[in-house]
Amino acid sequence: MGLFTDAYDLFCIAPIMILIGRLYYEKEPDSKKYVIPPVVVSTMVAIALLGTAIGQLVFGRLGDKIGRRRVYGLALMIMLLSSIACGFSICTTRTCVLVSLGLFRFILGLGIGGDYPLSATIMSEFANKRTRGAFIAAVFSMQGFGILAASAVTMVVCAIFDRASNLSANDPTPKEADLAWRLILMIGAIPAGLTFYWRMMMPETARYTALVEQNFVQAAMDMEKVLELPMSQIVEDELLSPIPSPYPLHSKQFFRRHGRDLFSCSFTWFLLDIVFYSSNLFQSHIYNQHLPKNEEMNAYRHAFEVAKLQAIIAACSTIPGYWFTVYFIDRIGRVKIQMMGFFFMALVFLALGIPYYEYWDKEMNKPNKGFLVLYGLAFFFSNFGPNTTTFIVPAELFPARYRSTCHGISGAIGKVGAIIGSVGFLWASNGQKETKTEEGYPEALGMTASLIILAGVCLLGMAITFFFTRETMGRSLEENEDDD
Numbered sequence: 001m002g003l004f005t006d007a008y009d010l011f012c013i014a015p016i017m018i019l020i021g022r023l024y025y026e027k028e029p030d031s032k033k034y035v036i037p038p039v040v041v042s043t044m045v046a047i048a049l050l051g052t053a054i055g056q057l058v059f060g061r062l063g064d065k066i067g068r069r070r071v072y073g074l075a076l077m078i079m080l081l082s083s084i085a086c087g088f089s090i091c092t093t094r095t096c097v098l099v100s101l102g103l104f105r106f107i108l109g110l111g112i113g114g115d116y117p118l119s120a121t122i123m124s125e126f127a128n129k130r131t132r133g134a135f136i137a138a139v140f141s142m143q144g145f146g147i148l149a150a151s152a153v154t155m156v157v158c159a160i161f162d163r164a165s166n167l168s169a170n171d172p173t174p175k176e177a178d179l180a181w182r183l184i185l186m187i188g189a190i191p192a193g194l195t196f197y198w199r200m201m202m203p204e205t206a207r208y209t210a211l212v213e214q215n216f217v218q219a220a221m222d223m224e225k226v227l228e229l230p231m232s233q234i235v236e237d238e239l240l241s242p243i244p245s246p247y248p249l250h251s252k253q254f255f256r257r258h259g260r261d262l263f264s265c266s267f268t269w270f271l272l273d274i275v276f277y278s279s280n281l282f283q284s285h286i287y288n289q290h291l292p293k294n295e296e297m298n299a300y301r302h303a304f305e306v307a308k309l310q311a312i313i314a315a316c317s318t319i320p321g322y323w324f325t326v327y328f329i330d331r332i333g334r335v336k337i338q339m340m341g342f343f344f345m346a347l348v349f350l351a352l353g354i355p356y357y358e359y360w361d362k363e364m365n366k367p368n369k370g371f372l373v374l375y376g377l378a379f380f381f382s383n384f385g386p387n388t389t390t391f392i393v394p395a396e397l398f399p400a401r402y403r404s405t406c407h408g409i410s411g412a413i414g415k416v417g418a419i420i421g422s423v424g425f426l427w428a429s430n431g432q433k434e435t436k437t438e439e440g441y442p443e444a445l446g447m448t449a450s451l452i453i454l455a456g457v458c459l460l461g462m463a464i465t466f467f468f469t470r471e472t473m474g475r476s477l478e479e480n481e482d483d484d
Helices: 002-011 014-024 036-065 068-086 092-125 132-165 178-186 189-201 207-210 216-227 252-290 298-330 333-354 356-363 367-383 386-392 400-428 447-468 476-480
Strands: none
Touching: 002 014, 002 068, 002 092, 002 132, 002 189, 014 036, 014 092, 014 132, 014 178, 014 298, 014 386, 036 068, 036 400, 068 092, 068 189, 092 132, 092 207, 092 386, 092 400, 132 178, 132 189, 132 298, 132 386, 178 189, 178 298, 207 400, 252 333, 252 367, 252 386, 252 400, 252 447, 298 333, 298 367, 298 386, 333 356, 333 367, 333 386, 333 447, 356 447, 367 386, 386 400, 400 476
């Protein structure tokens, strides 16, 4: 439910920015009417991702220092309170709303960032080696349902407000829409609140208690309580390895033993997030094809249609991709799935990029099923590929005393890639000389060059995976730790 809430909070922002644009940019000139300037959208996205990166570093380290369970509850509490606070963004003037919303989104990002390394680490330390990949992938797959829930809640709230408002053509954006987007954000606190009790009642993981705190008796008692089995039936194939002499995180010994793993986990996550979060490149193309013009819809209908498209993509490509990984990851392994995902994503970007101005751009003003299918395939092979495996592998490769720290480092470097993908490529893709520059963007590379670069990023990710990523399928966490 933590990952469910993470996805809800991160992905509900697209239709919410539609409502904010309709409310606070209604009096702009016709060419900019209802449209939030790209610099504002980019800043709002980057702020949440920056908070997530910092949260991954801080909470990942705290998870190794003071225990997974204690920090897990703190991260959830931050998510819960900041979700509510986002809805109470101060005042109703444009500047004040955007600044306060950005502040609370940053704090929300801190909580979301903390949830990433702790969820993966806790699940990996509770699972057995034969089904560990499927269990961690199942935890991560809840992001797909979080995206679907964000879309569904947005559609329901907008439909209710639309029905109750009885809007006229002269008033397409009523003041009540200011309440609608706040309500959507605050509903994100409900799943976090429902799981808080169970997080507080959950015992510390046995591996942390035994290998870090060196309290074997308490670890055995906790596992018997969790699984309701005697200890003799709980051990995998052998008892936990003896505690080696600890070495500091920044020591030569750590980098000799685990430097390659940290590089491969961090760099592949960085490359993946550049590509995954650059999906914004396609949104204007999708919206132009499948949505009526802004002037033909009221504020609620506009947000409803954007959320509906988001729900269709989640149901048809995102969620199936996650569950393909759940099924296959302990059968064919992490490395093969990650390489396959990068490879097919590269093919999709080349198919979109090379003929973009000669074919796809000319078809922009009418529905094109081929473009939508390729867009969906990019998400499918991202999730049946590196988006899921980069979350799993860092939770399996590192020693227990540094496991959540290294997962947090990998994820934080990934979020730097996310900022590059969602902000940098969004700007780079617009404004080629021979095409019309979108409003608010400087002259830049254009879509063809941007998409071909993204294909190259995917191929680089495949190469890094092949040469540097170790397979963890079928191996216990202690076997992975002891492998030099």
